Amino acid sequence: MDSFRKYVAEFFGTFVLVFLGCGTAMLVGCDASNGCGYLLTALAFGLVIVGMAYCIGNISGCHINPAVSLGVLITGGMSGSDFCGYVIAQILGAFAGSGLLGAIFDLGDLQDMTGGLGSNGLGSLTEVPGQITGKSIAAGLIIECVLTFIFVLTILGVTSKKFKHGSFGGLIIGLTLTLVHIFGIGLTGTSVNPARSIAPAVFAGGDAFKYVWVFIVGPLAGAALAAFLYKWFEAGVKAPKAEAEAEKPVKAVASKPNNSKKKKK
Numbered sequence: 001m002d003s004f005r006k007y008v009a010e011f012f013g014t015f016v017l018v019f020l021g022c023g024t025a026m027l028v029g030c031d032a033s034n035g036c037g038y039l040l041t042a043l044a045f046g047l048v049i050v051g052m053a054y055c056i057g058n059i060s061g062c063h064i065n066p067a068v069s070l071g072v073l074i075t076g077g078m079s080g081s082d083f084c085g086y087v088i089a090q091i092l093g094a095f096a097g098s099g100l101l102g103a104i105f106d107l108g109d110l111q112d113m114t115g116g117l118g119s120n121g122l123g124s125l126t127e128v129p130g131q132i133t134g135k136s137i138a139a140g141l142i143i144e145c146v147l148t149f150i151f152v153l154t155i156l157g158v159t160s161k162k163f164k165h166g167s168f169g170g171l172i173i174g175l176t177l178t179l180v181h182i183f184g185i186g187l188t189g190t191s192v193n194p195a196r197s198i199a200p201a202v203f204a205g206g207d208a209f210k211y212v213w214v215f216i217v218g219p220l221a222g223a224a225l226a227a228f229l230y231k232w233f234e235a236g237v238k239a240p241k242a243e244a245e246a247e248k249p250v251k252a253v254a255s256k257p258n259n260s261k262k263k264k265k
Contacts, residue, residue, distance in 0.1 A: 006060040007085045011093035013052045013064035014195055018097030021045040022118025022200055026101065029113030030185050037113070038185055045190075046178030053170025061159070062170070065193040066090055067223035071152040074227035087195070094199035102203055116204035120189040120197050120215045123207075132207065137214060140188050144218025145225070147180040148192040152226035162234060191215035192222070 024044035028037035053062045061077075063069045066087045073083045098117050105112055123129070125136035154176045158169045165172070177192070184190035191197040197215035201208040 003082060003085060006082070007089040009056040009060040009062075010064060010086050010089040011096070013056050013060070013062055014090040014093030015097040016052060017045065017048045017064050017193075018094045018118075018196055018199060019101060020048050021196070022098065022114075023101050025114050025118040025189075026105065026112045027110075030118075030189065039182070041185060042178050042181035042190075045181050046174040046176075048174075049177050050170050050174030053173060057170060060086070064090060064093070064195075065219075066195055067148050067193060067219040068152055068155055070220055071156055071223040071227040071230075074224060075156060075231055090195040091198060094195040095202070098199040098203050114189075116206070116208045117200040118189075119200035119204045119208035120191045120212070121208060122188060122211055122214065124187050132211065137211070140211075140214045141218045141221075143184060143187050144191055144215060145222040147184050147190065148219040148222030149226045151176055151180050151192050152223045153230055156226065156230040160234065162237075188215070192219050194219055 021041070021044045025037070025041040028040050030037050030041040049062070049064075052064060056062050061072070063072065063086055069078065069083055069086045069090070072078050073080065078086070102117060104110070122132050122136045122140045125139045126132055127135075155173055157163075158165050158172050180192060181190045184192075194216040197212055197219075201212035201215075
């Protein structure tokens with residue numbers, strides 16, 4: 001039952017991420033030439049992470065991203081069965097978010113400013129508009145790998161049990177996601193999250209679906225590299241002395257009998 005609660009939390013968190021993040025992009029557009037929409041989209045994704053971190057973080061850890069779950073798995077923070085459950089829940093949550101967005105935009109006769117439910121793409125990396133080549137695919141893989149590497153490495157550092165970062169972890173992670181979106185939106189639309197990419201691509205079809213594998217392989221590769229590097233980092237660093245001392249068991253001190261009373265003459 002505890003695992004099921006975690007899966008439901010991951011479903012809900014990923015649903016919110018796709019619904020609000022991709023939904024914002026669909027409403028305002030996220031073309032690099034449109035600064036307002038660009039920044040609003042980046043902030044939407046980052047703010048969702050901040051909100052969800054304090055909402056479901058204590059339940060599931062608020063991964064809401066298969067790449068993050070892979071990083072946690074490699075660093076020993078979760079079991080293989082939980083990893084599978086998390087990924088399935090995340091993908092289903094993303095489909096729920098994309099499906100609801102599609103229904104709302106159809107019923108409201110709204111214009112999707114992204115043209116594909118906020119799906120990721122390689123169009124901005126092509127030399128000739130509409131002509132995706134091996135170079136643009138390679139560039140997309142590198143971008144997604146590097147951005148996910150930065151994002152997951154930050155998460156692993158902030159959530160490490162070896163060090164304490166107070167109650168600001170969710171804010172730091174959300175701001176980091178905003179940062180990587182600010183850089184990556186004009187290049188690939190910024191995925192760093194296979195679940196967030198799969199669902200919109202399936203609904204959008206076309207090139208979005210044809211090249212969705214780039215937004216699965218790139219983020220997973222970046223997450224794995226981040227996890228292995230962080231394990232190496234942490235292996236060579238000792239916990240702060242104050243924390244180490246606090247973890248030592250406190251020895252009971254036997255009270256000495258009070259012999260201060262004078263003997264009666």
